[in-house]
Amino acid sequence: MLQQxxxxxxxxxxxxxxRPEVIPCYPITPQTHIVEHLSELIKSGQLKGCTxxxxxxxxxxxxxxxxxxxxxxxxxxxxxxQGLLFMMEAVYNASGLSLPIVMTLGNRxxxxxxxxxxxxxxxxxxxxxxxxxxxxxxxxxxxxxHIQAFRLAEALSLPVMVNMDGFILTHAVTRIDxxxxxxxxxxxxxxxxxxxxxxxxxxxxxAMVGPDAFTEVRYLAHHAQKQALAVIEQQAAEFxxxxxxDSGGLVKYYGNENAEIVFVAMGSVIGSLRExxxxxxxxxxxxxxxxLRSFRPFPAQVISLALxxxxxxxxxxxxxxxxxxxxxTSEVHMATEANDLKIHSVIGxxxxxxxxxxxLRKLLDAALKNELPNxxxxxxxxxxxxxxxxxxxxxxxxxxxxxxxRDVGVVSASKTH
Amino acid sequence: xxxxxxxxxGGQGVVSASELISVAAFEQGKYSQAFPSFGxxxxxxxxxxxxxISDEPILSREPVMDPDMLIIQDPTLFHxxxxxEGARIDGYLLINSSxxxxxxxxxxxxxxxxxxxxxxxxxxxxxxKHIKQPKPxxxxxxxxAALTGMxxxxxxxxxxxxxxxxxxxxxxxxAASAGFQHIQQHLNxxxxx
Amino acid sequence: xxxxxxxxxxFYQTGTFTVGNRLLDESLRTVQATxxxxxxxxxxHRACQGCGQALGARYALDAAMxxxxxxxxxxxxxxCLEVFTTPYPETAxxxxxxxxxxxxxxxxxxxxxxxxxxxxxxxxxxxAQGGDGGTTDIxxxxxxxxxxxxDDVLYICYDNGGYMNTGVQRSSATPPAARTATTMPLxxxxxxxxxxxxxxxxxxxxxxxxxxxxxxVHDLHDLERKVEKAMSFHGARYIxxxxxxxxxxxxxxxxxxxxxxxxxxxxxxxxxEGERGEVTDSTKIRYQVPVEDYLKLQKxxxxxxxxxxxxxxxxxxxxxxxxxxxxxxx
Numbered sequence: 001m002l003q004q005x006x007x008x009x010x011x012x013x014x015x016x017x018x019r020p021e022v023i024p025c026y027p028i029t030p031q032t033h034i035v036e037h038l039s040e041l042i043k044s045g046q047l048k049g050c051t052x053x054x055x056x057x058x059x060x061x062x063x064x065x066x067x068x069x070x071x072x073x074x075x076x077x078x079x080x081x082q083g084l085l086f087m088m089e090a091v092y093n094a095s096g097l098s099l100p101i102v103m104t105l106g107n108r109x110x111x112x113x114x115x116x117x118x119x120x121x122x123x124x125x126x127x128x129x130x131x132x133x134x135x136x137x138x139x140x141x142x143x144x145x146h147i148q149a150f151r152l153a154e155a156l157s158l159p160v161m162v163n164m165d166g167f168i169l170t171h172a173v174t175r176i177d178x179x180x181x182x183x184x185x186x187x188x189x190x191x192x193x194x195x196x197x198x199x200x201x202x203x204x205x206x207a208m209v210g211p212d213a214f215t216e217v218r219y220l221a222h223h224a225q226k227q228a229l230a231v232i233e234q235q236a237a238e239f240x241x242x243x244x245x246d247s248g249g250l251v252k253y254y255g256n257e258n259a260e261i262v263f264v265a266m267g268s269v270i271g272s273l274r275e276x277x278x279x280x281x282x283x284x285x286x287x288x289x290x291x292l293r294s295f296r297p298f299p300a301q302v303i304s305l306a307l308x309x310x311x312x313x314x315x316x317x318x319x320x321x322x323x324x325x326x327x328x329t330s331e332v333h334m335a336t337e338a339n340d341l342k343i344h345s346v347i348g349x350x351x352x353x354x355x356x357x358x359x360l361r362k363l364l365d366a367a368l369k370n371e372l373p374n375x376x377x378x379x380x381x382x383x384x385x386x387x388x389x390x391x392x393x394x395x396x397x398x399x400x401x402x403x404x405x406r407d408v409g410v411v412s413a414s415k416t417h
Numbered sequence: 418x419x420x421x422x423x424x425x426x427g428g429q430g431v432v433s434a435s436e437l438i439s440v441a442a443f444e445q446g447k448y449s450q451a452f453p454s455f456g457x458x459x460x461x462x463x464x465x466x467x468x469x470i471s472d473e474p475i476l477s478r479e480p481v482m483d484p485d486m487l488i489i490q491d492p493t494l495f496h497x498x499x500x501x502e503g504a505r506i507d508g509y510l511l512i513n514s515s516x517x518x519x520x521x522x523x524x525x526x527x528x529x530x531x532x533x534x535x536x537x538x539x540x541x542x543x544x545x546k547h548i549k550q551p552k553p554x555x556x557x558x559x560x561x562a563a564l565t566g567m568x569x570x571x572x573x574x575x576x577x578x579x580x581x582x583x584x585x586x587x588x589x590x591x592a593a594s595a596g597f598q599h600i601q602q603h604l605n606x607x608x609x610x
Numbered sequence: 611x612x613x614x615x616x617x618x619x620x621f622y623q624t625g626t627f628t629v630g631n632r633l634l635d636e637s638l639r640t641v642q643a644t645x646x647x648x649x650x651x652x653x654x655h656r657a658c659q660g661c662g663q664a665l666g667a668r669y670a671l672d673a674a675m676x677x678x679x680x681x682x683x684x685x686x687x688x689x690c691l692e693v694f695t696t697p698y699p700e701t702a703x704x705x706x707x708x709x710x711x712x713x714x715x716x717x718x719x720x721x722x723x724x725x726x727x728x729x730x731x732x733x734x735x736x737x738a739q740g741g742d743g744g745t746t747d748i749x750x751x752x753x754x755x756x757x758x759x760x761d762d763v764l765y766i767c768y769d770n771g772g773y774m775n776t777g778v779q780r781s782s783a784t785p786p787a788a789r790t791a792t793t794m795p796l797x798x799x800x801x802x803x804x805x806x807x808x809x810x811x812x813x814x815x816x817x818x819x820x821x822x823x824x825x826x827v828h829d830l831h832d833l834e835r836k837v838e839k840a841m842s843f844h845g846a847r848y849i850x851x852x853x854x855x856x857x858x859x860x861x862x863x864x865x866x867x868x869x870x871x872x873x874x875x876x877x878x879x880x881x882x883e884g885e886r887g888e889v890t891d892s893t894k895i896r897y898q899v900p901v902e903d904y905l906k907l908q909k910x911x912x913x914x915x916x917x918x919x920x921x922x923x924x925x926x927x928x929x930x931x932x933x934x935x936x937x938x939x940x
Contacts, residue, residue: 004443006436021728022721051724055717056755063714063752067685067721070708073728075721089711097710168478172452173436175443197683197706197722199734206686206709207696268478275477356479 007139007169008033014143016047017184021073024053024064028083030166031106058083062090069099072196081108095130100153108166109351113401117352118166119318132160133296135266144247157194165268225297250299252291259288265316300335318349348378418471425490428460430554435466440576515539548588555589559596648675655702656694660863662853663768673834677841687715687740690775713748716756719763742769742783757817760845770855778858795913814848818887821847828870860909872904877930880937892937
């Protein structure tokens with residue numbers, strides 16, 4: 001049914017349709033509206049057979065998920081940013097134990113400086129944790145991909161993290177088609193756990209594994225993720241058949257397949273890139289957009305193929321590895337070793353900075369003129385940066401964040417030293 | 418595509434207003450997208466919210482940079498934020514105030530707009546009368562509907578009833594209607610004059 | 611054994627006051643005395659000789675299994691119990707068992723309980739367990755949360771007073787004056803400092819959960835009774851069992867049961883029970899012994915017997931007296 005609702009409410013409705021049995025949660029902006037709405041659905045009796053637990057931390061939240069998933073229950077939670085970091089030991093544990101938990105990450109920056117706004121630093125912090133990591137471009141995809149996430153998680157007995165941009169998607173009110181229960185039941189069968197704590201058939205989960213078999217266990221985790229490459233595609237196709245929408249899959253290419261310049265990105269920025277594509281098409285300017293919907297597993301071959309005709313790729317990412325640069329960029333480099341391709345890294349939208357089409361257009365124009373540098377920090381205020389570098393000539397120059405806030409006039413003048 | 422930017426302060430219902438517009442537009446069969454310029458939850462802090470209305474699916478995720486419609490819920494913001502930034506001067510401007518353009522000191526800006534596109538109404542006072550709370554947003558939405566014709570009053574009423582419990586919705590429906598009539602009357606008077 | 615059988619006579623496993631199970635009516639014998647015991651932890655595990663935790667865990671789990679007609683699933687914190695029961699590629703567990711990480715056993719247990727609740731499974735019961743480090747330090751937040759929510763989990767802490775698996779470092783359950791690898795009695799340092807540490811049973815009681823008890827591996831009847839009683843409640847329950855550790859305490863493996871008994875009889879390990887915030891019962895010390903009897907069998911306390919450290923010995927006596935007074939042990 002078509003509804004005009006926020007991304008968070010839509011995701012909560014989708015989760016409810018997936019018949020979860022246990023939802024532990026801990027509040028953190030910007031995912032709170034999801035778990036608030038789920039609480040409402042359970043308390044009002046609309047979602048039956050589900051235990052909702054208000055817990056004391058994100059670490060506890062995912063730990064409850066581990067216990068409940070180990071006991072064979074379909075389990076869901078959501079978090080963001082610092083919350084993901086706080087649960088990180090359990091994040092690795094959940095995938096190490098092969099537990100099919102589904103978690104939404106309302107993508108948000110990581111502090112310090114504390115920042116509640118959107119970027120992808122949190123998702124990237126878990127990129128090696130063994131979870132399947134999917135990114136969505138829109139709230140309709142958020143709904144659709146969550147439904148696929150449960151089936152994917154349960155088919156492979158692996159946890160799945162669905163990444164949706166905090167605020168930009170979670171808080172955006174848009175038109176969404178919420179599927180009906182019959183459709184979802186037709187796509188998502190009841191959970192048959194690969195392993196389950198059951199008094200009739202006792203098993204040990206989480207035994208110690210020494211040097212003699214650790215490599216094999218880890219390899220099998222890698223193998224499962226590689227298998228996911230095929231399963232994600234297959235399930236997306238099946239989803240499209242039942243629901244009549246293209247949502248999911250490993251990647252999505254928008255635009256002319258022969259375009260020389262291709263933007264590569266993940267998440268909601270794809271929408272703005274598509275709007276720019278629509279605008280430039282009117283001017284006769286052509287570029288492609290490659291949306292990575294699956295970041296883990298990383299679809300290297302598919303990316304290489306999709307960029308086969310491109311001369312230049314602009315990898316736009318909302319996070320970076322300090323001291324190294326764009327993580328996605330280096331992975332795209334690796335994936336396209338055999339391609340004849342110039343790769344430009346653009347870091348943008350950090351900590352919620354607006355990604356304007358005007359700024360994206362500057363990138364495109366620079367690329368068209370062959371003037372786009374290897375690495376760009378989009379809309380970086382270089383004057384502010386240079387002032388602070390200058391200040392740091394003084395050994396006791398003070399906290400960077402406050403210095404900069406004072407420069408841009410946010411901190412009251414009365415606080416100056 | 419018609420783009421709206423609402424400026425107000427935390428607690429005035431800025432975000433609700435942008436959502437209500439989008440729900441009303443949805444009810445009229447339009448595509449619409451509403452989202453706030455997000456911040457920590459804090460009463461009184463300057464807040465912006467955006468709405469786009471279109472006949473086509475809306476792709477862009479950027480904040481509304483060049484609004485066709487600017488709604489100012491709190492005139493004290495003129496001194497705190499550059500509310501006019503990027504505003505299209507062929508668009509509309511709706512201000513909640515019991516004062517005049519002259520006393521607000523914004524003539525430089527408002528004079529650029531076409532005649533009748535700038536409207537000031539005491540939305541907070543009207544809200545106090547009908548909902549007994551200083552929440553000007555539904556009055557302004559009624560005014561918006563009357564001023565631009567982008568929304569029908571019925572769609573707005575439906576959106577308000579959908580989003581709020583009856584106890585809250587009904588006075589707000591009355592308030593929206595009062596806002597609508599206030600502007601309509603004003604436009605009629607100007608037309609006659 | 612039901613609560614009404616609260617012991618009028620004390621049974622000892624060893625020593626002068628030993629009373630064999632054979633003198634008792636069969637229905638009153640310990641779970642461990644029956645051939646039908648579940649052997650939740652099977653033989654062949656890799657615990658040290660004289661490991662108090664191995665005994666405590668088997669006693670407690672077998673008792674819980676009997677109380678629930680063999681319907682226990684367990685969550686385990688990282689630590690000795692986890693390591694010595696699951697040496698790859700073996701497992702000593704004959705019950706469904708899950709080990710996640712060090713600090714989350716209580717939360718994992720909560721998750722299991724939530725799954726059972728969602729399923730309407732009222733037969734299967736959940737136990738979460740860990741050592742004192744995994745309980746009183748790193749797992750404290752999750753444990754307090756489990757208590758707060760009154761989740762239907764019995765948490766059992768096997769308290770040997772330190773991080774023994776990592777090589778005997780101090781935990782917040784390490785008793786004052788005890789020598790550990792991180793609290794060496796060098797210079798003026800007394801070993802683990804006085805006026806530090808926490809007594810988690812009292813903290814558990816302050817959460818006003820349905821049931822809290824302390825137990826000791828030397829008193830099998832009492833331990834089993836408390837576990838069975840705990841299983842008669844729903845909601846969050848907590849039992850902390852004193853389990854001597856020959857490695858960490860510097861004691862003879864053969865002295866494990868004796869040390870556990872002396873800890874109780876000296877007043878240093880009070881045995882009590884509480885319900886919903888109130889202490890309901892405590893076990894009187896029948897033959898009170900001086901703390902020295904307990905301390906001198908352990909190398910971790912050797913330094914308190916040096917002439918210059920007599921104040922430490924006195925302070926330990928004061929701790930025993932405080933327990934005796936607080937929990938009405940004599």
